[in-house]
Amino acid sequence: MRLKEACPEGPFRGRAAELEAWLASGRASRPDWYHPVRVCGLFGAMRIFASIRGAVPLVHGPPGCAYFQKFQVVISFGHPVPAPCTGMGENDVIHGGEDRLRRAVLEVDRRYKPRLIAVLNTCTPMIIGDDVAAVLHDVRGEVGARYLLAVNADGLQHYSQGHGYNAALAGLIENVMQPAGIRLERSVNLFGEVVGGDAALARDKFLLRDMLARIGVYVNAMVPAGSAVEDIERAPRARLNVPRCGPMAGPAARLMRERFDVPFVSPAMPYGVANSERWLMSVAEFFGLEEGARRVIAAERRRLRPLLAQARAGLAGKRAAVHGGPGRVAANIRFAHELGCRIEVVSLFFATEAAYRQVLDAVAETGQDPLILIDRSMEEVRRTVAEQGIEAWFGNSLDFPATYMQSGLAAFETLIYQVPYEGFIGCANALRHVVHRSQHVPLARPAGARGTAGAPRAACRGGGERRWHG
Amino acid sequence: MYPTADRAARDPITPGMLSGAFRAAQAVARCMTIFHGPQGCQENLYAEACFVHEQPEYPEPAAGEPFLPSTVLTDSDLIMGPEDKLARAATGVAREYRPDLIIAFSSDAAEIIGEDAKNLVQRADEGSDGAAGEAAGEAHRLWVDTASFKGSWVDGYAAVLAALTALMTETPVRPLTVNLLGVAGDELGARADIAELRRMLRRVGAEVNAVLLCHTPLAAIRGAPAASLNVVVAEELGLPVAQAMERRFKTPYLVATPPYGLAGAARFLDEVAAALGLEENARRVNEQETRAMGAKIRSYSGFITVPMRASVCGEPSFVAGLAGLLSELGVYVPVVALRTPPGPSAARVVEDFTGNGECAALVEPEHADYLDALRDCGGVDYIFGSAMEQFVAADVGATLVECTYPAVRVLDWDEPTLGFCGAAAMARRLGRAFFKQVM
Numbered sequence: 019m020r021l022k023e024a025c026p027e028g029p030f031r032g033r034a035a036e037l038e039a040w041l042a043s044g045r046a047s048r049p050d051w052y053h054p055v056r057v058c059g060l061f062g063a064m065r066i067f068a069s070i071r072g073a074v075p076l077v078h079g080p081p082g083c084a085y086f087q088k089f090q091v092v093i094s095f096g097h098p099v100p101a102p103c104t105g106m107g108e109n110d111v112i113h114g115g116e117d118r119l120r121r122a123v124l125e126v127d128r129r130y131k132p133r134l135i136a137v138l139n140t141c142t143p144m145i146i147g148d149d150v151a152a153v154l155h156d157v158r159g160e161v162g163a164r165y166l167l168a169v170n171a172d173g174l175q176h177y178s179q180g181h182g183y184n185a186a187l188a189g190l191i192e193n194v195m196q197p198a199g200i201r202l203e204r205s206v207n208l209f210g211e212v213v214g215g216d217a218a219l220a221r222d223k224f225l226l227r228d229m230l231a232r233i234g235v236y237v238n239a240m241v242p243a244g245s246a247v248e249d250i251e252r253a254p255r256a257r258l259n260v261p262r263c264g265p266m267a268g269p270a271a272r273l274m275r276e277r278f279d280v281p282f283v284s285p286a287m288p289y290g291v292a293n294s295e296r297w298l299m300s301v302a303e304f305f306g307l308e309e310g311a312r313r314v315i316a317a318e319r320r321r322l323r324p325l326l327a328q329a330r331a332g333l334a335g336k337r338a339a340v341h342g343g344p345g346r347v348a349a350n351i352r353f354a355h356e357l358g359c360r361i362e363v364v365s366l367f368f369a370t371e372a373a374y375r376q377v378l379d380a381v382a383e384t385g386q387d388p389l390i391l392i393d394r395s396m397e398e399v400r401r402t403v404a405e406q407g408i409e410a411w412f413g414n415s416l417d418f419p420a421t422y423m424q425s426g427l428a429a430f431e432t433l434i435y436q437v438p439y440e441g442f443i444g445c446a447n448a449l450r451h452v453v454h455r456s457q458h459v460p461l462a463r464p465a466g467a468r469g470t471a472g473a474p475r476a477a478c479r480g481g482g483e484r485r486w487h488g
Numbered sequence: 489m490y491p492t493a494d495r496a497a498r499d500p501i502t503p504g505m506l507s508g509a510f511r512a513a514q515a516v517a518r519c520m521t522i523f524h525g526p527q528g529c530q531e532n533l534y535a536e537a538c539f540v541h542e543q544p545e546y547p548e549p550a551a552g553e554p555f556l557p558s559t560v561l562t563d564s565d566l567i568m569g570p571e572d573k574l575a576r577a578a579t580g581v582a583r584e585y586r587p588d589l590i591i592a593f594s595s596d597a598a599e600i601i602g603e604d605a606k607n608l609v610q611r612a613d614e615g616s617d618g619a620a621g622e623a624a625g626e627a628h629r630l631w632v633d634t635a636s637f638k639g640s641w642v643d644g645y646a647a648v649l650a651a652l653t654a655l656m657t658e659t660p661v662r663p664l665t666v667n668l669l670g671v672a673g674d675e676l677g678a679r680a681d682i683a684e685l686r687r688m689l690r691r692v693g694a695e696v697n698a699v700l701l702c703h704t705p706l707a708a709i710r711g712a713p714a715a716s717l718n719v720v721v722a723e724e725l726g727l728p729v730a731q732a733m734e735r736r737f738k739t740p741y742l743v744a745t746p747p748y749g750l751a752g753a754a755r756f757l758d759e760v761a762a763a764l765g766l767e768e769n770a771r772r773v774n775e776q777e778t779r780a781m782g783a784k785i786r787s788y789s790g791f792i793t794v795p796m797r798a799s800v801c802g803e804p805s806f807v808a809g810l811a812g813l814l815s816e817l818g819v820y821v822p823v824v825a826l827r828t829p830p831g832p833s834a835a836r837v838v839e840d841f842t843g844n845g846e847c848a849a850l851v852e853p854e855h856a857d858y859l860d861a862l863r864d865c866g867g868v869d870y871i872f873g874s875a876m877e878q879f880v881a882a883d884v885g886a887t888l889v890e891c892t893y894p895a896v897r898v899l900d901w902d903e904p905t906l907g908f909c910g911a912a913a914m915a916r917r918l919g920r921a922f923f924k925q926v927m
Contacts, residue, residue: 048560048562050559050573050576050577050580051522051557051558051559051560051573051576051577051580051581052557052558052560053530053534053555053556053557053558054527054530054531054558054560055531055534056527056528056531057528057531057532058526058527058528058529058531059528060528061528076497079596079636079637080504080596080635080636080637081498081500081502081504081636081640082500082503082504082505082506082507082636082640083504083636084499084500085500085501085502085503085504086503086504086507086529086532086535086536087532088499088500088876089503089532089535089536089876089894090532090535092875092876092878092879093535093539093875093876093894093896094535098855098879100499101499101500102497102498102499103497103498103499103500104496104497105497105498105500106637107637107638108637108638110637111596111600111637118496121496121497122496122497123497124496125495125496125497126497129497140596141526141595141596141597142596142597142600142637145566145596145597145600145601146600172526173526173527173528173529174526174561174562174563174565174566174597175562175563177526177527177528177560177562395557396534396553396555397555400553
């Protein structure tokens with residue numbers, strides 16, 4: 019499976035028309051040094067396997083690699099994650115880590131008694147050339163786990179978490195999913211859900227499940243978060259995959275279509291009223307259930323109208339920046355537009371062409387022409403936000419904790435939150451959050467204003483939001 | 489002490505070498521770092537740095553967020569060679585930010601492909617661009633090998649501290665002055681702790697020459713050899729630099745008892761004073777402080793009528809010291825967890841504390857081991873540790889007091905934990921906790 023798509027891999031700065039030309043050119047150059055912010059493939063792969071009941075990811079690499087992934091999940095998403103690791107040391111780099119891996123697989127099998135062990139290959143064994151597949155082949159007869167997978171998740175080839183998601187999902191599709199004996203009518207998989215545990219982000223998918231049920235569509239499997247290995251095996255029974263976000267609608271979704279004839283639709287994430295409508299309608303159209311969907315949408319519009327008006331009152335005409343992962347950015351462009359903002363800056367991490375197309379489509383719909391930054395230095399993003407006089411912020415505050423907290427921007431944070439935000443039910447929570455940030459947060463300052471750091475930054479990443487919304 | 493089983497698959501609770509090295513560099517004023525590796529490692533460092541309560545003092549115009557330029561190595565760099573990326577990065581950073589110091593860190597990838605990074609960093613001022621070369625020449629440049637397969641965060645922190653000796657200059661020794669070595673300046677309350685140690689030392693007639701590291705300017709690092717004694721506050725972080733300074737500058741060093749609690753603070757002061765010939769002063773000060781702070785502590789803790797049970801998880805010096813302090817305040821500590829193996833001195837303190845058999849010390853446990861040990865001992869009311877212990881605390885029904893790195897859900901911690909005042913402050917915290925006063 020080709021994980022890398024034929025689109026430029028590097029930073030971009032310009033308007034939508036220039037982005038089109040850049041994509042067509044297929045050329046990009048990276049600066050010698052800058053400060054990007056994007057986790058690597060290991061993080062994506064780890065999240066996929068850590069979210070499956072009965073599966074254990076085994077990180078083949080130094081302990082620091084495993085700890086960092088664990089740290090990010092624990093602190094940012096608020097749920098525990100097992101991160102057993104082969105703990106490669108200097109000797110292993112010299113003599114090879116295959117023996118260590120063999121012992122680690124056997125130990126993971128003995129300790130956790132999983133149905134699936136996924137060996138996540140990091141940079142170190144990739145460079146020294148450990149033959150992970152051969153090790154797994156050797157130990158297959160000695161373990162109780164039904165599935166033993168090897169997934170390349172190094173940060174040198176797989177330099178975005180989207181790569182890791184797709185590599186891990188491809189591993190599940192090729193090794194775990196079983197051909198469907200039957201196809202369930204009006205059933206979908208929520209494809210690429212990666213947040214496990216009971217964090218707010220994890221609750222979003224249940225809201226989407228309930229929203230689909232209102233039009234008579236049922237969720238066959240959540241792939242993979244919250245599912246057991248057995249659920250993943252049965253995923254091909256569904257009629258349709260609904261990828262969580264743009265990057266999830268890439269190589270892995272296509273592979274499942276080819277392998278099991280499960281097509282996919284690719285709506286933007288359901289943040290806000292318009293996105294939720296579009297999301298629901300894209301599924302309804304596939305099953306010919308538009309009439310029911312229109313009734314649900316009409317009822318929800320009536321319910322959300324007062325709250326939407328209140329949120330608009332605080333944000334209409336404000337200069338907004340949208341920042342984050344490619345999946346969220348496309349959705350947030352529409353959400354910010356729906357709230358009456360003028361979108362001046364769109365900043366996203368490196369992504370796939372499909373994700374860039376979603377962003378371009380969303381920008382075109384708004385009729386605005388924001389400055390688009392892809393994979394630019396964080397410092398440049400901050401500077402641009404300040405130069406553009408941004409008044410409202412949509413997207414990850416994790417990447418700019420001090421900017422987010424100290425500026426007191428009217429903002430909609432999409433990565434750390436304590437109540438679900440997706441779909442119509444989540445939309446009400448999101449709108450209340452917007453009202454709070456735009457009208458109730460004290461001491462708001464314009465973007466770029468410097469202030470005291472420290473505590474607010476820490477509060478932003480996990481603690482503060484939790485307290486405000488708990 | 490119970491070293492946990494030598495597992496082939498270990499769920500780590502300690503970050504790698506790179507993390508510690510970056511933390512140390514962030515604690516040097518007007519220092520910029522360059523990471524020579526893939527962007528994933530860089531993002532992890534950035535994410536960690538965002539939790540630090542002490543904002544690094546970057547040179548303008550670096551922004552108020554943690555800032556970590558990276559060469560962003562990819563697979564094509566491995567195949568084609570990264571050429572002079574690192575040298576150009578060092579030149580660029582020097583030109584744009586004009587820092588006093590640039591510290592470049594390696595990654596696993598750079599180490600394995602055999603990049604001569606030290607040479608590349610040193611060559612930064614030989615670029616074809618004359619202006620750039622001039623700018624690069626103004627910043628001191630260091631290279632620290634931080635491949636994550638070479639150690640844990642304490643090794644990284646210690647490696648940066650030791651590397652800083654290269655910047656130190658021969659200076660006439662000032663009598664009765666000390667350096668405090670092995671201070672992690674980004675820990676909660678680090679500034680308050682340093683202020684308390686300064687106060688204690690001043691009372692016995694000694695001055696602090698330099699603190700390595702807490703917002704330490706380059707001038708203080710260069711002038712560190714002026715101290716007549718190096719006092720290693722945390723052995724796991726400060727011992728290598730103390731040894732390096734002894735070799736190069738003949739500065740004697742002392743691995744002091746961690747100054748936690750009245751007893752620990754008094755012993756710390758006794759040890760330092762003895763090395764400086766100020767024993768009599770220390771005896772007097774210890775008497776006065778112990779009497780005054782003891783009275784305060786009794787006033788805070790006298791109302792705590794129900795026994796409190798707590799556990800401590802962190803690095804050895806912190807664990808040994810804090811467990812001693814809690815014990816002194818009447819809190820029963822049945823289990824402690826050391827995230828990294830203790831050095832000889834910290835091990836002795838841990839043994840002192842656990843030797844009576846009432847407290848078990850786990851060395852490098854997984855969280856699962858720690859949880860088992862806490863359950864075995866009947867549970868605790870409080871866990872003093874980092875945000876990473878939140879699920880252990882939740883599972884055992886304990887309140888987590890985030891007081892060591894990474895601490896996330898803490899808005900401020902501006903009181904000391906070390907020294908005599910630290911003991912009183914902790915007693916006050918426990919008193920508030922007992923009465924469930926959170927405001």
